[in-house]
Amino acid sequence: MSEPIKHRRIVVERFGDADVLRLADAVTAAPRPGQTRVKVLAAAVGYTDVMARKGEYVFQRRRPFTPGYDLVGEVVDHQVDQAPAWLVPGVRVAACLPRMGGYTEYANLPVQALTPVPDGLDTSVAAAVPLDYLTALSLLDRHGRARPGEAVLIQGATGGVGDALCQLGRHRRLVMYGTASERSLHLLSDYDVVPIDYRRQDVAEVVRAKHPEGVVAVFDHLGGPAMRAGHRLLAPGGVLVSYAFIGRPGHVLTDTVLGVLRNRVLNLRPGRRTAICTLPREITADLPRHQRLLGDLFALALKDGIRPRVGGVFPLAxxxxxxxxxxxxEVHGKIILQPA
Ligand SMILES: NC(=O)c1ccc[n+]([C@@H]2O[C@H](COP(=O)([O-])OP(=O)(O)OC[C@H]3O[C@@H](n4cnc5c(N)ncnc54)[C@H](OP(=O)(O)O)[C@@H]3O)[C@@H](O)[C@H]2O)c1
Incomplete structure (x- = not known):
């Protein structure tokens, strides 16, 4: 019988600024049936974690909780009957956790949540993939359904999800328009995205100049007026896909509820669709599918089809x-936390 492991993890006991992230002692018991115990090598930081830390996340965890959707770790032990051949101690695995908990040194995870990380793929790069790229994949394939040569608008194209959309969109040979602020606009030249400075340019004017008929999909995390403007930019049959509603500071939860309602109301208009992507729900509904998709993304990264950007590495503490x-x-690209 394997022993419990004493270790440390980050906990949020009260909502607030970054200082509320506290390193605390923890114990991870021996895995229960169906579980694998993993020693975490890298966990990614996303804007969703910031929102959860502030108590502004729509799928808010009850306190105390450990943030972090993505992790890469090393299998310690498991209690899995008919374990797949790759599930052996020491092998690297990655997961997108449907209920957060990545900022930790050890975790017990269901085996269906784990995808082996292929040799040759850097641990930090692999940790940058799960949440952002699975979200982008869902936006493009499940909700957007854009075909090669078709035009799409990506709001916040240099953010975590935005960057993944640009990279997968380039791989699918989409025509892409991407909004960003002046300081990060240059990053879009790597992906053949038509850059639009959202503070200085009229987004609709730039898109309409080349695509007067509109675009087939708009991927939006802003909500509010941007959502309505995006909907007006759709070609007949096009779709506006919302995946967040950033909202006004201090009103994020209210603005999210309003954003969901607006999205639903816009969908009543004939000729164009709207949709909402919530990856944690999609993962919970079908873990094995997302396990496979993450494997496909890793294979694509190995072939250089995507180049997940790591912007900085910090110790977990x-x-x-x-x-x-x-x-x-301050950082362009995904921030990765590494346990000591
Ligand atoms: N639905 C899901 O399943 C799902 C999954 C992952 C994330 N999310 C959510 O998606 C949102 C984005 O996440 P992320 O990790 O990609 O965040 P991020 O890395 O912080 O990126 C957000 C981007 O938005 C841009 N932005 C800010 N204001 C803008 C405006 N007015 N117009 C256009 N772009 C603007 C920023 O660009 P500049 O820095 O250039 O200003 C930034 O690049 C978050 O709310 C997160 O919670 C949802």
Whole structure:
């Protein structure tokens, strides 16, 4: 019988600024049937973690909780009958956790949530993939259904999900328009995305100049007026896919509820669709499918079909500094936390 492991994890006991991220002692028991115990090698930081830390996340966890949707770890032991051949101690695995918990040194995870990380793929790069790329894949394939040569608009194209959309969109040979602020606009030249400075340019004017008929899909995380403007930019049969509703500071939850309602109301208009992507729900509904999709994404990364961007690596104990760097927009690319 394997022993419980004493270790440390980051916990949020009260909502607030980055300083509320506290390193705490924890114990991970021996895995229960169906579980694998994993020693975490890297966990990714996303804007969703910042929202959850502030108590502004729509799928808010009850406190105390450990943030973090993505992790890459090493299998320690497991209690899985008919385990797949790859599930052996020491092998690297990755997961997109449907209920967060990645900022930790050890975790017990259901085997269906784990995807082996192929040799040759860097651990930090692999940790940058799960949430952002699975979200982008869902936006493109499940909700957007854009075909090669068709035009799409990507709001926030240099953010975590935005970057994944641009990379997968390039791989699918989409014509892409991407919005970003001036400081990060240059990053879009890597992907053949038509850059639009959302503070200085009229987004609709730039898109309409080349695509007067409109675009087949708009991927939006802003909500509010941007959502209505995006809907007006759709070609007949096109779809506006919302995956967040950033909202006004201090009103994020209200603005999210309003955003969901607006999305539903816009969908009543004939000729164009709207949809909402919530990846944690999609993963919970079908773990094995997402396990496979993550494997496909890793294979694509190995072939250089996508190049997940790592912007910075911080020790797990410095999760607060990592959050501050993300909020100040000091880093381009995914921030990764590494246990000591
Ligand atoms: N539905 C899901 O399953 C799902 C999955 C993952 C994430 N999310 C949510 O999606 C949102 C984005 O996540 P993320 O990790 O990609 O965040 P991120 O890395 O912080 O990216 C957000 C991007 O939005 C851009 N932006 C800010 N204001 C803008 C505006 N007015 N117009 C256009 N772009 C603007 C920012 O660009 P600049 O820095 O250039 O200003 C930034 O690049 C978050 O709310 C997150 O919770 C949802």
């Amino acid at each position: 410095e999760a607060a500094a990592a959050h501050r760097a993300l909020e100040r927009r």
